[in-house]
Structures are given as C-alpha cells and as structure tokens.
Amino acid sequence: MDHEIRNRPSFANIKLNLSAGESIVAEADAMASMSGTVTMSTRWSGGVMKGIAKRLFGGESMFVNEFTTESEGELILTQPFPGDIECIELKGNTMFLQPGAFIACDPGITLGLGWAGFRMLIGGEGLFRLKVSGEGRVWFGAYGGIFQKEIEDEYVVDTGHLVAYEPSIGVKVGMAGGLFSSFFSGEGLVTRVSGPGRIYMQSRSFDGLAAWTNSHLW
Amino acid sequence: MHETYFTGGVFSSSIDGGRAGADIELAHDAIKASAKDGQLFTLRYSDCNVEMGGFNNKMVFCRNEDRSLTIFTEDKKFSAALAFAAGGLLDDQLQAGKNKVKSDKRSGRNFVLICMVCLVVGLTGLYYGIKIAGSAAVDALPVSVDKQIGRHTFTGMELGGEEIHDPVIVGAMETIVERLAPHAALAGLDYEVHVVRSEQVNAFALPGGIIVVYTGLIEHADQPEQVAGVLAHEISHATLRHGLERVGQSLGVAAAVNLLIGNVEGLVVLGAEVFKLATVNSYSRGQETEADSEGVRMLHAAKIDPLGLAQFFEILKEEGNGLPASLEWISTHPDHQARIINIRGLVAELGPQDYEPLDVDWDDVRRRVDDMN
Known part of the structure; x- marks a missing residue:
C-alpha cells in the first residue's frame, strides 16, 4: 500500500491506495473520504476497558476504524486541527505519542496507553501517553509544522511542543530559568529531554493558541 | 544464574x-x-x-x-x-x-513535591483572597441593598404561623429594639418587628433590619433582658452584614459579576433566593461568635444587662435536653455551653455600667402570650 501526505504542512492529509486484502487502522473520525470499494469496520481500541482508558486519558477515541478492500480503493485520512502529518516506520521498536497525536497505523502495530507520570502532568503534557510498537507504519499529526531531532545530551523543549519521543528519551520538567525569568519570560515550565533517542516537536502549541485567543476575547 | x-x-x-x-x-x-x-x-x-x-x-x-x-x-x-x-x-x-x-529520581520527586506544595499554597491563597475580596465588596455596597434583599426574602417567606398585632407584645419587642438601635454598628437600617404566633423558640433578623420573633421564644424567657440578648445577637447578624457575606460566598462568581456590572437588582433577586433556599439562621461558626461579641457590646452600650443572653442559653440548655423540634433557635446555635462561657467572659471584660431595666411589663406580655394558646 503506497501513501502520500499532501497539502503539507498546514492542512496535511494522508492519501492511501489500498490494494486487494490490504487494510489500515485509523482513529475514529479520521476518514475524510474513500472509494466505494473500501469497507469500514469499527472495533474497540484494544478492548472495552483499554478503549475507555484511551478516551479518558489518552486523548484518543474509544474506537478505531479498520478500512479494507477486496479490490482496490483510495482512502483519505486527516486530523481535526491544522498542521503537518508525519509517517514513521517501526521495526520492532517503540514510540510514545502525546495524547491526540495518533491518526493511523498498519494492522501490525500495537496501540497501548502508558502512564506518563506527574512530572508530565505538571509540564502540561498529560498524565498518560500513547505507546505504539510492533512492525509497520504509524501516522501522527501535530498542530503546525513537525520537526524531528536526534538527542544526545540535554535539550530543552517548551511545554506543549513535544509530540512524540522514543522510550530511550529521558524527560524532566523544570523551570525555564531562574524563578524571575521563569515567571516573566512567558516560558514558565519547560521539558528537558536527554538522549540517546529521537523526538518530534510541533511548531505551534495548543496552549499558545488558547492564550492568544483568550487575550483577544476581552 | x-x-x-x-x-x-x-x-x-x-x-x-x-x-x-x-x-x-x-x-x-x-x-x-x-x-x-x-x-x-x-x-x-x-x-x-x-x-x-x-x-x-x-x-x-x-x-x-x-x-x-x-x-x-x-x-x-x-x-x-x-x-x-x-x-x-x-x-x-x-x-x-x-x-x-x-x-534523577530524587530530584524529580522533589520537583513534583514542590509543585504540589505550591499548588496547595496557591489554592489556599486564592480561597482566602476571594473571601477577603468578597468581604471588601460587601462593605462597599450601600445599605439599600441589604434592605432590598431583606424585603424580597420576607415577602416570599413562609413564617410558620400567623402574625400577631397585640400592641403590648409587639410594643415590648419594639421597645427592646429601640433601645438597641442607636448602638448598632451599621447606620441606616430600618428596624421592623414582626411577632409570629408559634411554639417555635426562635427569632431572626433579615438583612436590612426586618426582625421576626416567635411567641415560643417569649414564653421561654423569664426576663425581657433575655429576649433583648437574643435580639441583640440577631440584629448583629444584620449590622455585621453576615447575610450579604453568605450571599457572596454562595453565589461566588455570579455575585461578583453582578457587582462588577452594577446589576444590584440581579444581586438582590439572587440573594433573596439564597435566603429562601437555606435556613435563615444558618450562619458560620465564626459569624455566630462575632454576633455574640457584637450583641454583648450593643447590650452594654444600651445599658441592658448582657448576661440576659447567657441566661437564655442556660434556660434552653436545661429545657433542651432531648431537643424538641420546636427549639429551632438552639438547634441553629450549637455549642451553647462554650458560648455561655464565652459570653460571660466578654461581659467580665467590659467596663462598669449602670444597667437600666427595660420599660416593659413582662408579666403582662407573658400573660397575653399564654392567653393566645
């Protein structure tokens, strides 16, 4: 199955060409359009309890849709907010995704929910994160552009900009600088990541959008 | 291996x-x-x-x-x-x-702990900040708001008995209030006394100065000073604006928004609803203690023996074993033993005063109340 990420980076969407017998698993409501030859079946995301947990804590849907075709067909998947989409290929390795980032994956990928800890909650990244592992492709989205970085030593990411990271990445949440600069620089808390490993970041943050919108409401 | x-x-x-x-x-x-x-x-x-x-x-x-x-x-x-x-x-x-x-684990744990402590301190500060700001906002409101809330509340209120207009009974209550009124902490209130025929041992004052006394309370008082003690305590709730504080705390943001946009009428309607929903006398423990202190001060200044309040608590304490439902006032004023001690302590701290008896024929008042039953 070949794929193309189109209209990057602002309004990215995934175009997949399914051949006979191929299938793809996607987040509920991710489908924008598809050929009449493609059929969709809905199932709990990893079972009833796991599905509910993903809805409550992982920012994902309780259900996932599996798209398949007996002949061939086209499928367009998208995300609810403007921004880029990235495709990564897992070869038996694991990746953590921030809540709401997951869009689709090959059927060989396992989706799980993991405890991220209070430090991530304080850092504004949520108590839980999605764990994707196995062999196959995973598509995830971000608000704004996506850029990746190989981390060796410590690297600082503002809270709300981390989208995906490998389990080998160490994460600490701390103040951006001293007490004064942390409060008045507008940076507040930041995430300090350390390698080895790869992280994916988004060029915009939802908190930034919310704060900007809020400032124009009064 | x-x-x-x-x-x-x-x-x-x-x-x-x-x-x-x-x-x-x-x-x-x-x-x-x-x-x-x-x-x-x-x-x-x-x-x-x-x-x-x-x-x-x-x-x-x-x-x-x-x-x-x-x-x-x-x-x-x-x-x-x-x-x-x-x-x-x-x-x-x-x-x-x-x-x-x-x-790393230790520093991570410490950071989370510090954040939690900051959160608790911040929330506590916010809570007390809102309370202080609420009090300041209440102080800034004109007395006319108290009167309007009191009037709205009284108009829609089920008093639990028929209002009586016996000139001796009502007159005695008015005499007590007239002695106390000049010494109130808040000027500008219009005092208005209503006497209700009911076995309830109860009395309350609404914001603005509307006072309701039940005949059950008069029946249980041996001396007019004891009723004066209760009324001084209740009037103190009105003069210290405890009702408005309660409205502010119950309505929270709604009250603040109404105050900000100057919608006093909206605040009055909402405030009256709060009073209708809750028991009229359900004040906080702190407010009750404040009303005790202010009541004692008012009685002392009006040259009415403040021990009457403590004596009334003692009467109710003796009669209130098993607490019949009619003893409404004592049920909303708990911990009477501690309060008797507190009131006696407050009286002892006051300077000497020549207490003057109330110009009330208490026997006649009691007889007329008895005749009604």
Whole structure:
C-alpha cells in the first residue's frame, strides 16, 4: 500500500491506495473520504476497558476504524486541527505519542496507553501517553509544522511542543530559568529531554493558541 | 544464574531510519544484537560505554566510543547480567549509572513535591483572597441593598404561623429594639418587628433590619433582658452584614459579576433566593461568635444587662435536653455551653455600667402570650 501526505504542512492529509486484502487502522473520525470499494469496520481500541482508558486519558477515541478492500480503493485520512502529518516506520521498536497525536497505523502495530507520570502532568503534557510498537507504519499529526531531532545530551523543549519521543528519551520538567525569568519570560515550565533517542516537536502549541485567543476575547 | 537473551533495540546509521527493535545476547566477550531487519551488531565489553536513563529511568544503553552504535534494553535483569557477563569490567560504569538514576529520581520527586506544595499554597491563597475580596465588596455596597434583599426574602417567606398585632407584645419587642438601635454598628437600617404566633423558640433578623420573633421564644424567657440578648445577637447578624457575606460566598462568581456590572437588582433577586433556599439562621461558626461579641457590646452600650443572653442559653440548655423540634433557635446555635462561657467572659471584660431595666411589663406580655394558646 503506497501513501502520500499532501497539502503539507498546514492542512496535511494522508492519501492511501489500498490494494486487494490490504487494510489500515485509523482513529475514529479520521476518514475524510474513500472509494466505494473500501469497507469500514469499527472495533474497540484494544478492548472495552483499554478503549475507555484511551478516551479518558489518552486523548484518543474509544474506537478505531479498520478500512479494507477486496479490490482496490483510495482512502483519505486527516486530523481535526491544522498542521503537518508525519509517517514513521517501526521495526520492532517503540514510540510514545502525546495524547491526540495518533491518526493511523498498519494492522501490525500495537496501540497501548502508558502512564506518563506527574512530572508530565505538571509540564502540561498529560498524565498518560500513547505507546505504539510492533512492525509497520504509524501516522501522527501535530498542530503546525513537525520537526524531528536526534538527542544526545540535554535539550530543552517548551511545554506543549513535544509530540512524540522514543522510550530511550529521558524527560524532566523544570523551570525555564531562574524563578524571575521563569515567571516573566512567558516560558514558565519547560521539558528537558536527554538522549540517546529521537523526538518530534510541533511548531505551534495548543496552549499558545488558547492564550492568544483568550487575550483577544476581552 | 543470569539470563543471556533479552529484548531491546539498536540505534545505528546502518539501519534504514536509524533504529530497530533487536534480540540481544550477552555472549562470551561481547554484546550481540540481532536487529529486526536482519543486521547483526557486535559490541565488545572492553569497548562498551554504559549509560542509564530513558523515560522510565530503567533503560541501560551500551554504546561504542563514537556513539555510532547503541544497543539498549529496558529489561530490569539486564544490568546484573551484563555485570556478570563482562566479568567485572563494567561494574564501575554500571554503579555510576545507577547513582545518576537515583539522583534523577530524587530530584524529580522533589520537583513534583514542590509543585504540589505550591499548588496547595496557591489554592489556599486564592480561597482566602476571594473571601477577603468578597468581604471588601460587601462593605462597599450601600445599605439599600441589604434592605432590598431583606424585603424580597420576607415577602416570599413562609413564617410558620400567623402574625400577631397585640400592641403590648409587639410594643415590648419594639421597645427592646429601640433601645438597641442607636448602638448598632451599621447606620441606616430600618428596624421592623414582626411577632409570629408559634411554639417555635426562635427569632431572626433579615438583612436590612426586618426582625421576626416567635411567641415560643417569649414564653421561654423569664426576663425581657433575655429576649433583648437574643435580639441583640440577631440584629448583629444584620449590622455585621453576615447575610450579604453568605450571599457572596454562595453565589461566588455570579455575585461578583453582578457587582462588577452594577446589576444590584440581579444581586438582590439572587440573594433573596439564597435566603429562601437555606435556613435563615444558618450562619458560620465564626459569624455566630462575632454576633455574640457584637450583641454583648450593643447590650452594654444600651445599658441592658448582657448576661440576659447567657441566661437564655442556660434556660434552653436545661429545657433542651432531648431537643424538641420546636427549639429551632438552639438547634441553629450549637455549642451553647462554650458560648455561655464565652459570653460571660466578654461581659467580665467590659467596663462598669449602670444597667437600666427595660420599660416593659413582662408579666403582662407573658400573660397575653399564654392567653393566645
């Protein structure tokens, strides 16, 4: 199955060409359009309890849709907010995704929910994160552009900009600088990541959008 | 016996994408990793640099000198197995890694703890800030708001008995209020006394100065000073604006918004609803203590013996064993023993005063109340 990420980076969407017998698993409501030859079946995301947990804590849907075709067909998947989409290929390795980032994956990928800890909650990244592992492709989205970085030593990411990271990445949440600069620089808390490993970041943050919108409401 | 095979991963530029899951073997003189794409990687123990960390602080990384190859696993048994397989060659590095992980965990825990403490302190500060701001806002409101809330509340109120207009009984209550009124802490209130025929031993004052006395309370009082004590306490709730404070606390943001936009009428309607929903006399413990102190001060200034209030509590305490439902006032004014002591203490602190008896024929008042039953 070949794929193309189109209209990057602002309004990215995934175009997949399914051949006979191929299938793809996607987040509920991710489908924008598809050929009449493609059929969709809905199932709990990893079972009833796991599905509910993903809805409550992982920012994902309780259900996932599996798209398949007996002949061939086209499928367009998208995300609810403007921004880029990235495709990564897992070869038996694991990746953590921030809540709401997951869009689709090959059927060989396992989706799980993991405890991220209070430090991530304080850092504004949520108590839980999605764990994707196995062999196959995973598509995830971000608000704004996506850029990746190989981390060796410590690297600082503002809270709300981390989208995906490998389990080998160490994460600490701390103040951006001293007490004064942390409060008045507008940076507040930041995430300090350390390698080895790869992280994916988004060029915009939802908190930034919310704060900007809020400032124009009064 | 230590395990030899583990599941983990490899970082290497020779893998497409730079990473892959791998099966790891601790061989005789090297770590061997078989990546999922079929490539085999070998790292001799003597060339191995060990690091620890990762998201869960449980990951062990074995890296070559230039860091172009990293073999890693999260298996908790790997560390001990690696130390054993390397024959002590990596013990120092493993120990240093463990120390670093411990230190990171400790600082992480401390950071979370500090954040939690800051959160609790912040929320507590916010709570008291709102309370102080609420009090300040109430102080700034004109007395006319108290009167309007009191009137709205009284109009829609079920008093639980028929209002009586006996000139002697009502007149006696008015005489008491007239003696107290000039010494009230808040000027501008219009006092208005209503007497209701009911067995309830109860009295209350609404914001603005509307006072309701039940005949049950008059029946239980041996002296007019005892009723004066109760009325001074209730009037204090009105003059200290406890009702408005309660409205502010109950309505919270709604009250603040109404105040901000100057919608006093809206506040009045909402405030009256709060009074209708709750028991009229349900004030906080702090407000009750304040009303006791203010009542005693008012009685003393009006030259009415303040011990009447303590005496009335004592009467109710004696009669109130088993607490019949009709003893409404005592049920909304708990801890009477502590309050008797407190009131006596307050009276003892006051300077000397020539108390003057109330110009009321109390026997006549009691007889007329008895005749009604």
